[in-house]
Amino acid sequence: MSKFWRAYVAAVETFCFAGIAAILFVGVLQVFARYVLDSSLFWSEEFMRYLMLWIVAVGAGISYSRGQFLGMRMAVEKLPQGMRRKADVVAAICILIFLGVIVWYGIAFSWGTRRQTAIALGLSMFWIHISVVVGALLLAVHVALNELFGVARSSARAEHLMGAEEAL
Amino acid sequence: MIWLGSTFLLTLLIGMPIAFVLGFSALAYFVTTGQTNFLLVMPQRMLAGMDMFVLLAIPLFVLAGSIMDVGGLTRRLIGFANSIVGRFRGGLSLTAVWGCFLFGGVSGSAAADAAAIGTVMVPDMKRQGYDVDYSAALIAVSSLMAPLVPPSIAMILYGALSGTSIAQLLIAGLAPGILLATLLSVYAIIVARRRNYPTAPAQSLAEIVQGFWKAIPVLLLPVIIVVGIRGGIFTATEAAAIAAIYALLVATFLYRAMTWAFLKEAFISTAIITSAIYFLVAIANIAGFIFAMEQLPQQAVALLTGISDDPLVILLMVNIILLFMGMFLDTIGVLILTVPALMAIGSTLGLDPVHLGVMVVFNVLVGFVTPPVGLCLFVIAGVTGRPMERIAVAALPMIGIALIVLALITLFPQISLFLPELLGAR
Amino acid sequence: EPVTLRLGHPVFEAHPIHDTAVRFKEAVERISNGDVTVEIYPARQLGDVKELAEGVQFGTVDMTVNSTSAYATLEPAIDAFQLPGAIPDYEGFVTMAKSAEARAIMDRLENHGMVALGVYDGGLRHFMTVGEPVESLEDMKGLKTRVAPNRMFLDAWSAVGVNPTPMAYGEVYSALETGTLDAVEINLTSIESEKYYEIGKAVTLTGQYFWPGFLLVNKNKFDSLTPEQQAAMRQAADEIVEPQVMAVKELDTKVLKRLDELGIPVVTPSDAFKAELAAAFAPVVEQYEAIDPLIADFSAKAKMLTPAAQ
Numbered sequence: 001m002s003k004f005w006r007a008y009v010a011a012v013e014t015f016c017f018a019g020i021a022a023i024l025f026v027g028v029l030q031v032f033a034r035y036v037l038d039s040s041l042f043w044s045e046e047f048m049r050y051l052m053l054w055i056v057a058v059g060a061g062i063s064y065s066r067g068q069f070l071g072m073r074m075a076v077e078k079l080p081q082g083m084r085r086k087a088d089v090v091a092a093i094c095i096l097i098f099l100g101v102i103v104w105y106g107i108a109f110s111w112g113t114r115r116q117t118a119i120a121l122g123l124s125m126f127w128i129h130i131s132v133v134v135g136a137l138l139l140a141v142h143v144a145l146n147e148l149f150g151v152a153r154s155s156a157r158a159e160h161l162m163g164a165e166e167a168l
Numbered sequence: 169m170i171w172l173g174s175t176f177l178l179t180l181l182i183g184m185p186i187a188f189v190l191g192f193s194a195l196a197y198f199v200t201t202g203q204t205n206f207l208l209v210m211p212q213r214m215l216a217g218m219d220m221f222v223l224l225a226i227p228l229f230v231l232a233g234s235i236m237d238v239g240g241l242t243r244r245l246i247g248f249a250n251s252i253v254g255r256f257r258g259g260l261s262l263t264a265v266w267g268c269f270l271f272g273g274v275s276g277s278a279a280a281d282a283a284a285i286g287t288v289m290v291p292d293m294k295r296q297g298y299d300v301d302y303s304a305a306l307i308a309v310s311s312l313m314a315p316l317v318p319p320s321i322a323m324i325l326y327g328a329l330s331g332t333s334i335a336q337l338l339i340a341g342l343a344p345g346i347l348l349a350t351l352l353s354v355y356a357i358i359v360a361r362r363r364n365y366p367t368a369p370a371q372s373l374a375e376i377v378q379g380f381w382k383a384i385p386v387l388l389l390p391v392i393i394v395v396g397i398r399g400g401i402f403t404a405t406e407a408a409a410i411a412a413i414y415a416l417l418v419a420t421f422l423y424r425a426m427t428w429a430f431l432k433e434a435f436i437s438t439a440i441i442t443s444a445i446y447f448l449v450a451i452a453n454i455a456g457f458i459f460a461m462e463q464l465p466q467q468a469v470a471l472l473t474g475i476s477d478d479p480l481v482i483l484l485m486v487n488i489i490l491l492f493m494g495m496f497l498d499t500i501g502v503l504i505l506t507v508p509a510l511m512a513i514g515s516t517l518g519l520d521p522v523h524l525g526v527m528v529v530f531n532v533l534v535g536f537v538t539p540p541v542g543l544c545l546f547v548i549a550g551v552t553g554r555p556m557e558r559i560a561v562a563a564l565p566m567i568g569i570a571l572i573v574l575a576l577i578t579l580f581p582q583i584s585l586f587l588p589e590l591l592g593a594r
Numbered sequence: 595e596p597v598t599l600r601l602g603h604p605v606f607e608a609h610p611i612h613d614t615a616v617r618f619k620e621a622v623e624r625i626s627n628g629d630v631t632v633e634i635y636p637a638r639q640l641g642d643v644k645e646l647a648e649g650v651q652f653g654t655v656d657m658t659v660n661s662t663s664a665y666a667t668l669e670p671a672i673d674a675f676q677l678p679g680a681i682p683d684y685e686g687f688v689t690m691a692k693s694a695e696a697r698a699i700m701d702r703l704e705n706h707g708m709v710a711l712g713v714y715d716g717g718l719r720h721f722m723t724v725g726e727p728v729e730s731l732e733d734m735k736g737l738k739t740r741v742a743p744n745r746m747f748l749d750a751w752s753a754v755g756v757n758p759t760p761m762a763y764g765e766v767y768s769a770l771e772t773g774t775l776d777a778v779e780i781n782l783t784s785i786e787s788e789k790y791y792e793i794g795k796a797v798t799l800t801g802q803y804f805w806p807g808f809l810l811v812n813k814n815k816f817d818s819l820t821p822e823q824q825a826a827m828r829q830a831a832d833e834i835v836e837p838q839v840m841a842v843k844e845l846d847t848k849v850l851k852r853l854d855e856l857g858i859p860v861v862t863p864s865d866a867f868k869a870e871l872a873a874a875f876a877p878v879v880e881q882y883e884a885i886d887p888l889i890a891d892f893s894a895k896a897k898m899l900t901p902a903a904q
């Protein structure tokens with residue numbers, strides 16, 4: 001299990017690294033092509049947008065485990081241990097229900113839009129839209145493992161107390 | 169609607185992450201109103217919310233900031249600030265304020281600013297006899313300048329959520345940032361006189377030039393952003409990519425501080441932080457759909473204009489509501505919940521969208537330093553090891569100063585708008 | 595059993611697309627004696643172009659008025675409505691909008707769960723520059739020009755020799771203003787509504803293509819209506835075509851007057867320039883005519899139009 005988990009984390013990190021690098025490279029290339037070469041790229045903007053959707057999908061689970069999804073913990077922290085645990089389980093179940101709905105309807109949506117094509121890249125929009133399903137599935141796995149089974153919490157969590165707000 | 173509200177409050181209270189609070193509440197709304205045919209809208213709206221080119225500035229500015237934060241960058245900025253303001257009474261506290269300001273020029277993030285400047289400055293200030301809670305509070309409030317000075321991720325987010333020009337918002341935040349820095353400096357000097365805090369020896373012109381020279385590669389980053397956008401070389405979004413590549417080149421070839429391990433970590437954590445923000449934006453787009461269907465923004469306008477027809481009274485009420493929400497909710501959450509209604513209020517009152525944007529962003533940023541939930545308070549408490557309540561108490565007069573700045577930018581739109589106008593960005 | 599339909603569209607209330615929605619609402623409520631009512635949700639409240647397109651397809655939005663180009667990847671024949679240089683003027687657009695050739699293309703959307711009740715106009719597209727006025731094909735060469743994201747436009751503008759630049763619509767104003775872009779192909783009403791006159795230096799009335807919008811209703815929703823209600827909707831959709839399109843023409847006249855007041859030069863292209871443009875577009879038009887017989891039919895019919903002015 002832990003070997004499998006490490007491989008999964010490594011794969012996610014590699015994808016995120018390559019993805020951000022690609023966005024940086026193409027973003028600079030887009031400026032260079034238009035301003036220096038006088039020949040604008042027509043695919044770059046679409047490529048970056050859709051790649052970012054996939055980075056979010058792949059990274060969201062780990063992001064959750066690293067404590068980037070901030071909530072209002074004031075009230076819960078004041079509860080006794082047992083009650084707090086119950087509140088966390090209820091919260092986790094609500095999250096899993098929500099993510100389940102996203103997965104179910106995300107599949108329906110992706111399938112229903114398969115005949116749309118990405119204008120510049122030419123591939124079926126199914127491959128873009130299905131990213132939300134992958135993201136919700138990975139999040140669900142992380143939420144279930146962290147909150148229901150108490151495993152797979154990233155050791156880096158303490159260093160990442162701040163959450164998504166960190167970027168503001 | 170009752171179901172929506174109570175689900176929201178209940179899930180919020182049991183500590184569920186705000187993104188899921190909103191998502192689950194939306195689900196409860198569709199189910200309890202019998203509109204299950206709209207469940208399909210949820211993944212659709214999530215994708216559409218994230219599929220915006222301007223949002224790409226977020227990962228790229230996060231990346232630029234984290235790369236710039238290696239190789240002794242913070243020390244260089246502080247050294248330069250100290251060479252100019254250190255000679256005054258309470259010189260070190262002034263250095264902290266203007267160090268935060270300069271750091272804001274490379275980072276779009278208040279939390280990063282508080283962490284970076286706090287780590288370096290608080291021990292120095294403590295050594296020179298400054299009260300630690302006071303030092304921590306001063307840096308926490310000063311760090312609000314980072315999202316005001318370009319680059320600014322908060323401004324990008326507001327622009328993306330509201331459809332306001334991001335290029336104009338970025339430039340419009342600068343003057344309020346300088347105003348905040350100036351008023352905080354005045355306060356710091358008064359405190360220093362009263363408590364007899366020391367001054368640093370005045371530095372010669374040669375030393376100032378040397379400090380400036382060392383800091384130049386860093387100070388150039390915001391200049392490149394503004395000049396590049398104004399000069400028609402790149403758009404506000406593309407500026408983020410240019411900033412990141414510039415940071416990468418400076419860190420690698422000039423400072424020679426870039427290691428493979430650091431680079432990898434910077435890219436990966438950029439993806440991870442951005443994932444969480446994008447997820448919030450995605451959920452915001454579901455919330456926006458429900459707000460539109462229920463005509464909530466129009467109701468909010470009707471409610472406020474029913475109380476008074478004086479634009480200033482309405483703006484005062486808006487500011488108070490935002491400040492109250494900012495005490496308990498995180499900044500992105502406040503923006504998500506209020507932007508649709510704010511846009512409706514803005515167009516009813518005929519407000520300039522850029523002015524409104526600066527006012528709103530400044531307001532929600534104040535939430536970073538107000539207890540009980542204040543990100544910059546958390547960060548600086550972590551850095552200094554002091555209890556958050558003590559820092560919050562020490563911060564109170566400075567929060568008052570921030571509120572004065574908020575009142576000024578609310579009353580005088582020109583504070584925000586003159587720079588975009590001067591630079592011809594309007 | 596009276597029915598209320600929710601109509602979402604992506605533009606502000608000054609735009610011709612909103613006018614289409616309002617005219618339809620008025621007409622259908624009148625014809626059906628209030629049996630069919632329409633609630634309009636303007637300005638992207640229910641989603642942007644793509645979301646509305648999908649929304650009507652899935653039935654999460656009952657109706658929309660939405661750019662035809664948003665459906666071009668779903669049914670390539672839809673590019674026919676915007677073949678460069680095909681329709682000479684607004685009168686011609688009315689004729690084509692009511693033609694059997696247009697109907698044949700619109701009926702294809704039923705394969706995707708939508709009924710297209712009609713096609714209307716958002717404004718003839720022209721060429722606005724932030725530099726020198728464009729008076730010949732030579733002047734256009736290499737200009738960084740914002741082009742709406744669509745394959746055919748990209749092909750057409752590449753053939754002309756500009757540097758076609760896709761850009762998110764929200765960034766276009768700033769980009770023109772700072773010189774990141776040199777030009778934009780746009781309709782006159784948007785120059786007014788988006789305040790492009792603040793930054794534009796000149797407008798050349800190239801009139802390359804229209805910016806049509808479909809009035810669409812979800813097919814299941816439409817099929818669930820009574821025959822009388824359906825007939826009322828069809829009738830309302832038909833009767834508003836001409837007044838809607840002519841209202842856009844009138845709006846153009848107003849904008850031209852306003853541009854004149856603002857001292858922004860408006861260039862009417864010479865016959866030689868027009869011929870150059872047409873020659874540049876010709877191979878692209880041929881290429882797209884070959885894609886689908888419905889495009890070829892539409893184009894053939896359009897070629898028989900004579901400009902109303904002559």
Ligand code: NA
Binds near residue numbers: 313315317318
């Ligand atoms: Na900044």
Ligand code: NA
Binds near residue numbers: 537
């Ligand atoms: Na707060």
